[in-house]
Amino acid sequence: MSDNSAAKIRTGTWYEPDASLKRRYAADKRLRMYGVAAIVFALGMLTILVGTIASTALPALTQTHVTLQVELPAEAIDRSAPRSAGYQKMLADTISQLYPEVDTPRELRQLRQLFTNNAQYMLRDMVVADPSLIGQTIDFTFPMSDIGDQLHKGGIDRNLPPDQRRVNDEQIGWYDRLVEQDRITTPLNTGMIFNADSRFPELAGLSGALVGSFYALLICFLVSFPVGISAAVYLEEFAPKNRWTDLIEVNINNLAAVPSIVFGLLGLAVFLNFFGMPRSAPIVGGLVLSLMTLPTIIIATRAALKAVPPSIREAAIGVGASKMQTVGHHVLPLAMPGILTGTIIGLAQALGETAPLLLIGMNAFITAAPDSMFNPSTALPTQIYIWADSPERGFTSRTSAAIVVLLGFLVCMNAIAIYMRKRFERKW
Amino acid sequence: METTGTSGMVMTKTVEDMDVLAETASRAGAHDVKVAANKVSVFYGEKQALFDVSIDIPARQVMAFIGPSGCGKSTFLRCINRMNDTIDICRVTGRIEIDGANVYDAKIDPVLLRARVGMVFQKPNPFPKSIYDNIAYGPRIHGKAKAGSEMDAIVEKSLRRAGLWNEVKDRLREPGTGLSGGQQQRLCIARAIAVNPDIILMDEPCSALDPIATAKVEELIDELRERYTIVIVTHSMQQAARVSQRAAFFHLGYLVEEGETERMFTNPSDQRTQDYITGRFG
Numbered sequence: 203m204s205d206n207s208a209a210k211i212r213t214g215t216w217y218e219p220d221a222s223l224k225r226r227y228a229a230d231k232r233l234r235m236y237g238v239a240a241i242v243f244a245l246g247m248l249t250i251l252v253g254t255i256a257s258t259a260l261p262a263l264t265q266t267h268v269t270l271q272v273e274l275p276a277e278a279i280d281r282s283a284p285r286s287a288g289y290q291k292m293l294a295d296t297i298s299q300l301y302p303e304v305d306t307p308r309e310l311r312q313l314r315q316l317f318t319n320n321a322q323y324m325l326r327d328m329v330v331a332d333p334s335l336i337g338q339t340i341d342f343t344f345p346m347s348d349i350g351d352q353l354h355k356g357g358i359d360r361n362l363p364p365d366q367r368r369v370n371d372e373q374i375g376w377y378d379r380l381v382e383q384d385r386i387t388t389p390l391n392t393g394m395i396f397n398a399d400s401r402f403p404e405l406a407g408l409s410g411a412l413v414g415s416f417y418a419l420l421i422c423f424l425v426s427f428p429v430g431i432s433a434a435v436y437l438e439e440f441a442p443k444n445r446w447t448d449l450i451e452v453n454i455n456n457l458a459a460v461p462s463i464v465f466g467l468l469g470l471a472v473f474l475n476f477f478g479m480p481r482s483a484p485i486v487g488g489l490v491l492s493l494m495t496l497p498t499i500i501i502a503t504r505a506a507l508k509a510v511p512p513s514i515r516e517a518a519i520g521v522g523a524s525k526m527q528t529v530g531h532h533v534l535p536l537a538m539p540g541i542l543t544g545t546i547i548g549l550a551q552a553l554g555e556t557a558p559l560l561l562i563g564m565n566a567f568i569t570a571a572p573d574s575m576f577n578p579s580t581a582l583p584t585q586i587y588i589w590a591d592s593p594e595r596g597f598t599s600r601t602s603a604a605i606v607v608l609l610g611f612l613v614c615m616n617a618i619a620i621y622m623r624k625r626f627e628r629k630w
Numbered sequence: 631m632e633t634t635g636t637s638g639m640v641m642t643k644t645v646e647d648m649d650v651l652a653e654t655a656s657r658a659g660a661h662d663v664k665v666a667a668n669k670v671s672v673f674y675g676e677k678q679a680l681f682d683v684s685i686d687i688p689a690r691q692v693m694a695f696i697g698p699s700g701c702g703k704s705t706f707l708r709c710i711n712r713m714n715d716t717i718d719i720c721r722v723t724g725r726i727e728i729d730g731a732n733v734y735d736a737k738i739d740p741v742l743l744r745a746r747v748g749m750v751f752q753k754p755n756p757f758p759k760s761i762y763d764n765i766a767y768g769p770r771i772h773g774k775a776k777a778g779s780e781m782d783a784i785v786e787k788s789l790r791r792a793g794l795w796n797e798v799k800d801r802l803r804e805p806g807t808g809l810s811g812g813q814q815q816r817l818c819i820a821r822a823i824a825v826n827p828d829i830i831l832m833d834e835p836c837s838a839l840d841p842i843a844t845a846k847v848e849e850l851i852d853e854l855r856e857r858y859t860i861v862i863v864t865h866s867m868q869q870a871a872r873v874s875q876r877a878a879f880f881h882l883g884y885l886v887e888e889g890e891t892e893r894m895f896t897n898p899s900d901q902r903t904q905d906y907i908t909g910r911f912g
Contacts, residue, residue: 514758519713
């Protein structure tokens with residue numbers, strides 16, 4: 203008997219898959235493929251996004267520094283007032299000694315452009331911090347300027363005609379001489395975290411934005427967490443179910459969908475104009491962000507409260523717990539993991555929110571970290587916004603680096619959320 | 631006895647009331663009346679779930695409420711400790727007196743009421759806390775004992791009375807949710823006992839348990855009868871016969887018949903009771 207005839211004999215038995223069954227399986231398979239394709243697409247986009255940001259940010263990991271031997275003549279520095287000595291001249295003398303052939307003012311200016319503008323203040327701070335340096339010749343290491351940095355990192359194409367690049371041939375020659383003399387180093391760019399903002403990319407850092415964001419989030423948490431939980435507990439556990447509470451519920455849900463810039467306008471009108479709170483201050487930013495975060499926390503808390511099984515409430519009420527005790531001792535602790543997750547998601551959203559902060563002036567150019575939450579400051583997303591808008595080449599990589607920092611914080615916050623949730627789950 | 635038609639129902643009820651009076655008189659002195667319900671009606675919004683239920687529940691006996699699903703027996707049970715208060719649309723009329731005081735009186739605080747009237751639910755519902763904390767919670771919130779040896783004593787006494795002590799004494803710090811279903815239900819009984827109630831209400835306490843666990847809980851109910859007045863709602867006729875001294879049959883929101891369990895199962899006075907007991911409907 204051939205295979206063919208065997209197949210014919212089996213035709214019509216109950217276990218023989220017919221065409222419609224095959225079509226069903228094909229449809230199943232197709233549907234699964236769509237799902238896999240969608241995930242691959244999403245993951246691919248994510249990889250491209252993260253890859254682009256990371257590769258753009260990579261140059262900002264280091265900052266090109268130059269080391270010069272600077273003479274600090276004892277007669278030029280008054281030991282009782284080392285602040286007021288002529289450090290600019292000392293630096294200029296040092297540079298002139300390195301490049302004796304440069305003498306026209308124009309060339310001198312172009313030469314100085316290779317080094318950061320603030321080198322003289324760094325030298326001054328060094329001497330003020332350690333007066334024993336006076337009278338010595340010291341190795342002074344300080345950042346190159348943006349164009350020096352770009353020359354070193356290959357951000358400037360030397361093959362372009364001079365009128366199409368930002369440095370001329372002389373500047374390239376001067377820079378190459380520094381490399382020959384082994385004066386160039388590229389240490390880790392710690393200034394990126396510890397410096398405040400600056401017009402010069404080589405000096406710009408995130409400390410102001412980090413402190414500002416920290417204060418704003420702190421305010422946001424302190425306001426929205428207790429208020430959100432109280433509102434949710436009242437609405438879910440105590441409020442009578444009538445038209446008014448329905449109206450409130452609908453409004454809270456709608457509030458979550460209000461564009462964030464509207465909250466910014468509200469903050470501008472209410473907190474700044476009406477209450478006269480300080481402009482650009484993290485306290486106002488935090489209050490505006492807490493308005494935005496409130497609906498998220500209320501909705502998450504209500505969902506978490508709803509998820510607590512009614513049998514637990516009955517058990518507590520059955521042994522004579524009051525309504526408040528039932529909620530406080532049993533329902534709320536059981537709902538806490540869900541509440542914390544919702545809160546941290548809300549805070550993460552607030553951390554990345556830009557539009558409302560722009561409206562209350564947290565995109566100001568501020569070159570020092572705020573001392574308190576009442577001082578002007580920027581926040582991480584607004585700092586990214588400012589840097590992305592800056593023309594200097596060095597800000598390109600720094601913008602991406604700031605995005606990496608922001609993403610890092612978001613990842614950390616989510617990790618904390620997961621950790622806390624696990625901890626609570628184990629306890630209960 | 632006339633039992634068909636609506637007029638028959640009213641008539642039966644009157645006869646039935648007289649029966650109750652007669653029976654109450656016959657056992658006078660043997661048992662005090664612990665809970666006396668008088669014309670209790672319950673409404674869920676517009677819908678009436680319970681119609682003029684009047685019943686006396688004697689002290690230190692087991693009273694079983696039987697009847698088909700939706701007959702109002704659980705609803706009535708939950709009136710006794712005002713658990714129905716938690717349902718917004720629920721409204722109760724009539725009087726339920728415990729030791730002479732109406733529990734629906736404005737002076738009565740439901741929190742204190744529930745400390746005197748414990749409750750055990752259909753599904754075991756221990757708190758997701760340690761076995762110890764499950765028992766200690768009630769006494770703690772009522773301020774009945776200080777933490778420490780005093781509380782330890784209450785926990786031990788309650789667990790002993792619930793017949794659970796020997797099984798859990800070495801793992802009091804472990805979560806109560808880790809026990810088996812039957813143990814969880816006995817833990818819930820111990821939790822109810824811990825606040826030292828007079829009355830324990832049980833709403834189908836064995837419906838989620840296997841036969842062995844059920845036997846243990848029934849045995850426990852029999853022991854508890856010495857100290858507590860127990861009202862148990864059950865779907866199982868056999869269970870009612872095994873554990874209760876008195877039984878009440880509910881049907882469609884009416885209390886049809888009430889009396890000594892033995893008498894009711896052998897010689898019911900109402901046709902509907904007989905139909906239900908013999909399994910003709912249910």
